[in-house]
Amino acid sequence: MVRKIVLSFVAVLGVVAAAMSQNRQVSGSVTGVDGQPIVGATVLVDGTSTGMTTSAEGTFSVAAPANGTLIVSFVGYETQRIPVAGKTRIDVVLAEDAxxxxxxxxxxxxxxxxxxxxxxxxxxxxxxxxxxxxxxxxxxxxxxxxxxxxxxxxxxxxxxxxxxxxxxxxxxxxxxxxxxxxxxxxxxxxxxxxxxxxxxxxxxxxxxxxxxxxxxxxxxxxxxxxxxxxxxxxxPVSFTVRAQYGISQPATNKYEVMNTAEKAGYQLEVGLINQERYDAIMASGINTNWRDYYYNSSAPTYQVDLSATGGSEKTSYYLSGSYMSKDGTAPGSSMERYSFRSNVDMSANKWLRMGANVALGYDKREKAVTTGNSVYNAAFMSVLTLPWETPYNEDGTEKELIAGYRNPNYYISKFPSNGKNLQINGNAYLQIMPVKGLSIKSQFGVDAFVYWSESFRKASYSGSLNNGSVSRGHQHGATLTSTTTVDYNFDFSNPDHKLYLLAGQEGIRYDGLNFSASLAGQISDKLLMISTGSGVPTASDSSSAYAFNSWFGRAEYSYADKYIFDASVRRDASSRFGVNNRSGIFYAVGAMWNIKKESFLADNRTISDLRLKASYGTQGNADIGNYAHIAQLSATTYQDASGLYISSMGNTNLGWETQELFTVAANIEFIRRIRLEAEFYNRSTKDMLMNVPMPSTSGYSSRFENVGSMINRGVDLTLNVDIVQTKDWHVGFNATFSYNKSKITKLFNGYTEYAMPNYLLCYAIGHDAGEFYMQKFHGVNPENGNPQWEVVDPETGAISLTENFNNATMQLLGKSRYAPYYGGFGVDASWKGISVAANFTWNYGKYTVNNMLLFLESPGNAATSNSGKHMLNMWRKPGDITNVPKWGTNPQFDSHMLEDASFLRLKNLTVAYDFPKSLIRKSGFIEGLRIYFIGRNLLTATGYSGYDPEMDTNLSLGNYPNSREFVGGIQLTF
Missing domain, CATH: 2.170.130.10 (TonB-dependent receptor, plug domain)
Structure with a gap:
């Protein structure tokens, strides 16, 4: 009897299970929060390829298991997962997704x-x-x-x-x-x-x-x-408050300079000091670390933010305010910023939407002295100041002069320079949807600034007592953008077909003004104004403007979201070009094959996504001065009379620099955890905008023309892996890799090379745009200690050596200021509210000329300035094998100053803890609590011997090094 009951119960369960697993037809509708039907929304049965898009009335009907789940999605709305739960009718309301x-x-x-x-x-x-x-x-x-x-x-x-x-x-x-x-x-x-x-x-x-x-x-x-x-x-309205505090210090200092014992011994050996002076220096016991003196290793940073977000049935809003105060690590360097933002979007009714975004930023900036090889530059003097000098007088006050040079701390206190910037960004739009699928939108935007600058020489400056100076400047500019678009989503009876068309017009105009005035003769630090000086002020002013007028269109066709094609065209006219060539037409075509939607991959669980893409198109470049196409007038004076002269010849045929870009890409995902994107591109630039030298008989040195061409080819790789993904654990890895090969293919006037020796660069056909052009250092002659350089025979290419720098051959070295390889990688992990994320960045093959070596190796500076530690390896006797010439040899701008500035840097490290919401919400007030620590530029690995390898320049001139930063913060949501 019991056995029959059990068998019957099992049979019933089997029937129920079969019923639950059997597909049934589920119908319903998809609407927005305004009650309007959403046309073209995707309704997919979870775990299958079964699905459809909603009809013109927003309805759907799909076969789904009674215990299955529907995934409903549409562009601009939050995706919803809805259990079928045995129902045959489901009506879905989608909320907008910002x-x-x-x-x-x-x-x-x-x-x-x-x-x-x-x-x-x-x-x-x-x-x-x-x-x-x-x-x-x-x-x-x-x-x-x-x-x-x-x-x-x-x-x-x-x-x-x-x-x-x-x-x-x-x-x-x-x-x-x-x-x-x-x-x-x-x-x-x-x-x-x-x-x-x-x-x-x-x-x-x-x-x-x-x-x-x-x-x-x-x-x-x-x-x-x-x-x-x-x-x-x-x-409902949600408030977020953040507060953080941190300190900054110089990120790196690879310069290795001599300490007191080394420098004093070096000077004694080469005869710059005698034994008595050497003994006195060593007896002082002084060995000053000038880097620690000039740079602040605990420069403070503060930031406080408050934001509010929420929305009603027809309106959404985001409001925020922020205050930041940040001191730089160099003397006289700081920034204090206030920022505000208001973003509001509203649906006035079923066919009208409007909104406005407004951002306001105001900051005060104090800038350090960073002018190249200036003795007032902290980066310069922290390396060159003698180690046995001290920064303080016997009474504890800071010295004004250190070894005959002005103390940068004293200098910046007497030559303050600061600025104030007011930035306004915003846009307002109006969008109407008179019929289904049709949208007409008009938007007006502004990007405007007002910048006030001032710099002083105080009257108390010992180098010019009672003769202060004041310089004040004012700049303002505004870019106004007006855009109107009309787009239409076609409604086909067959939902597999989708067609989207767009047409629009855009106008951009910029107007700017620059004014400055200066005057010297102020006798008091308390009255540093132009009006308190003596004589006649010097003033200058200028204005600038440009405009773009554009028309554009786009079409996109999709079949079953499997085969997608698009095409776009845009006509631009720019005031920066000549009347004969002002307009340019740019276009693009592209295609994508979503292979995952094919029947042979639809049920493949290993490959969860696979897409192939290809596109080809043209773009324009107009990033030059505003008046290069015009023959410009300049003012001059002759015997107290004013006059005008034509200062540039202009070019009425000056036109767009154009680019042709071909790209092939593949996106593949495995088991929904491993995502790889691979992209190959070929970027060809022609009609380049270049300042071409003119014959001296023309009366002008150069003018802008459309000449030359170049190619960039490369590969981009992106990898994202969810290594561990459970209820409590997540461990992920991400990486990017890029390779770019640049090559000049054409110059101007038949040139195959155009040398720029002052920049140590040369444009040459078949070579990289940033390739260095220098005399090649070939080591030290072990017999006499003289430096040697290469001489290249122009006929045969044979290489010989010379000890006369002026006879050495300037040549392309095959090393560029632009890295051919670069990218980043990172890991992130979280467990029950604890999260850690580390992001690294790197590049390989980037070179920079370390100009500081010119001073660290100069015998003329050795008596009053410090020297590089490598100078201790100088040639001393015949047979010595070294790369440092004998004493008395002046350094030259040759390839030994060209250093590999490749680097690997721990860019950001974040450690955070989110308190359990179940615990926090017991307060009845606080919704979330997060504490965090952030480190920036914590570690740097590089072979570059200077301050910072991240400098994007061909020549390092005592640059202000990047900062290493440690920040802690707290975030509250309520």
């Missing part, structure tokens, strides 16, 4: 397609990567995060901007920086210093022609699209 909206905008204009389904090459860096970083420059945190995208911060100045390049240098003399777009409005690179990184939702780097050609003008160097944070509808 992040998804940003992803839509990033590909160009209009409503378009989200990044995940577009065929354009777009690399996204989430705002979490930028949050809480102890720098005012948001670009610094992007270093090593995007394959093909180089970022270098060349200075430790708190207000310094970073240099950025995508896929190498695309132009020899026009700009090579990417176009920066903030919430749809082009902005200047200096704007990035005024932004609060905690207000950024994401940074998207648009790389290939399919993604960039819609921007046409200035898109030849890629596009950096920044999306700020937005609120979400139907969410």
């Amino acid at each position: 992040t998804a909206i940003d992803q839509v905008v990033v590909v160009g204009y209009g409503s378009g397609s989200k990044v995940g389904t577009t065929l354009g090459s777009v690399a996204k860096v989430k705002g979490a990567v930028l949050e809480n970083k102890p720098t005012a420059n948001i670009a610094d945190a992007l270093q090593g995060k995007v394959a093909g995208f180089e970022v270098y911060t060349s200075s430790g100045e708190p207000s310094a901007a970073s240099s950025m390049r995508l896929h190498g240098v695309g132009s020899l003399e026009a700009g090579s920086s990417p176009l920066i777009v903030l919430d749809g409005v082009p902005v200047d690179a200096g704007t990035l210093v005024s932004l609060n990184a905690n207000d950024i939702e994401s940074v998207n780097i648009l790389k290939d022609a399919s993604a960039t050609s819609i921007y046409g003008s200035r898109a030849a160097n890629g596009v950096m699209y920044i999306a700020s944070k937005r609120g979400r509808r139907n969410e």
